[in-house]
Amino acid sequence: MSINATLIGQMITFALLVWFTMKYIWPPLFDSLEERKKKIADGLAAAEKGQESIVLAEKKAKQVLKEAKEQSSEIVSLAQKRANEIVEESKHTAKQEGERLIISAKSQVEQEIQQAKEGLRKEISTLAIAAAQQILGAEIDKAKHQDILNKVSNQLG
Amino acid sequence: MATEAHAEGATGYIIHHLTALRVGEGFWSLHLDTLFFSVLLGGIFIWFFKNAAEKATAGVPGLAQNFAEMIIEFVDQQVKDSFHGHSKLIAPLALTIFCWVFLWNFMDMFPVDILPGIAGLMGIEYLRVVPSTDLNATFAMSISVFCLIIFYSIKIKGPIGFAKELMFQPFGPWLTPFNLLLKLVEEIAKPISLALRLFGNLYAGELIFILIALLPWYIQPLLSFPWAIFHILIITLQAFIFMVLTIVYLSMAHEDH
Numbered sequence: 582m583s584i585n586a587t588l589i590g591q592m593i594t595f596a597l598l599v600w601f602t603m604k605y606i607w608p609p610l611f612d613s614l615e616e617r618k619k620k621i622a623d624g625l626a627a628a629e630k631g632q633e634s635i636v637l638a639e640k641k642a643k644q645v646l647k648e649a650k651e652q653s654s655e656i657v658s659l660a661q662k663r664a665n666e667i668v669e670e671s672k673h674t675a676k677q678e679g680e681r682l683i684i685s686a687k688s689q690v691e692q693e694i695q696q697a698k699e700g701l702r703k704e705i706s707t708l709a710i711a712a713a714q715q716i717l718g719a720e721i722d723k724a725k726h727q728d729i730l731n732k733v734s735n736q737l738g
Numbered sequence: 739m740a741t742e743a744h745a746e747g748a749t750g751y752i753i754h755h756l757t758a759l760r761v762g763e764g765f766w767s768l769h770l771d772t773l774f775f776s777v778l779l780g781g782i783f784i785w786f787f788k789n790a791a792e793k794a795t796a797g798v799p800g801l802a803q804n805f806a807e808m809i810i811e812f813v814d815q816q817v818k819d820s821f822h823g824h825s826k827l828i829a830p831l832a833l834t835i836f837c838w839v840f841l842w843n844f845m846d847m848f849p850v851d852i853l854p855g856i857a858g859l860m861g862i863e864y865l866r867v868v869p870s871t872d873l874n875a876t877f878a879m880s881i882s883v884f885c886l887i888i889f890y891s892i893k894i895k896g897p898i899g900f901a902k903e904l905m906f907q908p909f910g911p912w913l914t915p916f917n918l919l920l921k922l923v924e925e926i927a928k929p930i931s932l933a934l935r936l937f938g939n940l941y942a943g944e945l946i947f948i949l950i951a952l953l954p955w956y957i958q959p960l961l962s963f964p965w966a967i968f969h970i971l972i973i974t975l976q977a978f979i980f981m982v983l984t985i986v987y988l989s990m991a992h993e994d995h
Contacts, residue, residue, distance in 0.1 A: 584874060587769040591776060591878030598780045598838060602787070603830035609791040610810050616796035
């Protein structure tokens with residue numbers, strides 16, 4: 582067990598090893614550790630942020646859905662109302678149209694009756710003259726008895 | 739066994755195993771085995787970590803990087819727990835000590851006759867494979883740490899501050915000689931206890947392995963297996979203790995009263 586120059590050799594070796602470790606080994610490995618730590622922390626923070634935004638988005642989606650539902654039900658009710666109105670309107674128009682048609686039909690009928698009466702009046706007077714001619718024969722002069730004929734035809738009117 | 743030629747009974751076998759491969763005489767001699775294995779193990783440590791450091795990314799780490807990072811985080815945690823100053827040196831220093839001492843100690847896990855046996859076949863007479871069973875290795879490390887302690891004490895506290903601490907603590911200026919004596923013993927005890935603790939544990943561990951190797955072959959596994967398992971704890975623990983004490987001592991050197 583003798584202490585000898587090996588001691589010095591070992592000290593030199595030790596110094597070299599420590600120097601090398603200090604210069605080339607510790608810094609890169611330690612830095613990579615720190616960097617990874619930071620990366621993981623960032624990742625976790627991002628994940629948390631993502632979760633938060635998901636919650637927010639869900640909330641927003643619910644809101645939008647609710648609004649859409651409200652809007653659609655409003656639209657539906659409006660449409661129903663409008664449909665009812667249209668039906669009512671068309672009913673009304675139909676009624677009016679019907680009445681109008683009835684009125685015009687009535688007036689037409691009246692007109693036709695008038696025309697028929699007029700025609701009949703003319704024909705009656707002819708018929709009456711013809712009948713009188715038949716009865717009285719040629720004695721009756723149309724020009725002479727114009728007054729009488731007019732009276733008769735007036736009575737018929 | 740290659741060692742048998744030189745062994746004279748059990749004592750010869752033990753002595754042979756605990757003799758270093760030495761060149762030169764007196765102080766200026768070298769333990770080639772200690773130097774070789776500690777440089778080799780230091781090279782393995784540097785190679786592994788350099789490899790991991792070169793490929794280091796903040797993304798998904800590879801197996802080597804993962805392992806290196808695990809050790810680095812462990813060492814960093816120890817440094818953060820005990821050391822409150824700012825120093826670029828102390829964490830890499832602690833890492834080097836932990837890994838290097840662990841690798842030294844790990845050489846103890848090889849069966850005691852394998853490496854000396856191979857060396858014997860190659861014509862090398864003596865080979866002690868565990869650098870931490872060489873006082874030169876453990877003292878080299880602890881004296882380096884001691885130098886750092888003195889260096890930082892003077893750097894942080896200033897030469898006067900350090901001298902004051904040596905003279906006036908713990909009992910005040912009226913007991914200066916006594917304080918000085920106490921402080922000197924305290925400071926010098928640090929490297930000695932560091933070196934001897936590691937050396938003693940590993941030397942004793944190696945000795946027990948050698949003693950077990952002397953027993954009949956059918957008893958050996960019964961003893962060497964539990965001792966080897968226990969030794970896994972010891973080698974890690976000794977590396978850990980050396981590292982933590984270094985950190986604590988340097989932290990004390992950084993504290994200005």
